[in-house]
Amino acid sequence: MTGAASAVSTPPFAPGTLGPFPRPDDQFLWDPDKQAMGVEERRELQNERLRALIQRIFDEPVTLFRDKLVSAGVDAAGAISTVDDLADVPLTIKQDLRDSEAAAPPWGSYRFTDPRRAVRLGTSTGTTGQPTITVWTRHDLWVEYESGARNWWRMGYRPGMIVTHAHPAYLYGGGVMLQGTYEYLGLLSLWVPPPDTDELAEQAVRFWTRVTPDIPFMGFATGRFLEVAGKLGIPLEDAGLTGLKAPPGFGLGRGGMPLMTAGAECYAYVGGPCGQSPGAHIHEDWAVVQAVDPATGREVPDGEWGNLTVTTLDRDNGLLRYDLEEACAILREPCPCGETSIRGLWGGRFADLLSCQGTRFQLSELEAVLRTEPLVAQPSLEYQITRHDGGPGPLEVRIEVATDDPAAQGQVAERVTVAIAETLGVRATVEPLARDTLPRAGYKAKRVVSPD
């Protein structure tokens, strides 16, 4: 006998072992206890979880956040006891995390939990500097999985459905997070490679003709798959690429999109659209999401744009007053769908704001103009602009046009020039290019390039 009585052995497999307990397909919300809880009750839960977060900052200590609190005159955990007190807490931005990791490599001084207790690591894409490192414990992953399950359940996804995605993998943590969350909900997820090359795109398109997803592909690279399916002569319906549409709520009201993510490093699945009201329902039991005026630290009035600022709750690795430097607006009117949380709108990253001839606009606004021209939008929108210095010079735009006829190309370029002037109020020079001129990307294409 070897002391088997005290050793830990594995119980039989059962519901709940590797995923959630099943629930009826016609259940209205994934987690009604949390998603439809009383507003006062939820606020009390937030306050309780916030106090625990602040306590840990002083106890561990988590020096990046502790020093910020002390600099604001908060020298004991008890001074921040409710969500209202957050207005006094200084903001933290991505550069703070980057600096912290550089000063105390590799983890920095903002972790609440020993990274060796985590089971997954991911880095940011590094589009704005050295990538930062995010780690998740099993508990942190569970928070994301449950949050993602709420989002997709709202949108009508149910266990037994086949989905597909092309998120990047390896050190970029987004792909495995999405795959894991789909599996958790009980979906059969076809993870195809990002279509960096036509050959990789072909692998995906051909596989979709064998196992066709119930929910068509929807992601940054959608246009690439349509383009390559066209080149191969594969009908879009054979690959399940028809009926592509944005999730419900996109573009509704006030000009923003539903606030669906606060970044992998903060809260990947912070909320999702219900389809009945503008914006996305925010999972407030796991985060305080605010639209903040960075000059005052106060929240801007409801419905107005402020800095998306998130304090995560009930995590092994939290973030306090994390300012994503993106535009966000909060809507608090009750929603007829029955969910009781606030809703959030997303207005883009400030880093993506472009300035030209004294006018500021988002790349997405320019894209919307380009998409009005079928020969530019089809089979995939491919364009580049030169990063503008904000001065009086023209905005330089290069677009691929799906025709070899130089006269037709010239007419398209002329119409686009007029449309940009009318819609954005910006003078542009538009250069038409043949298809397949610009570099392709499997995830997020580089649309803004530096001047030569």
Ligand SMILES: [Zn+2]
């Ligand atoms: Zn709703």
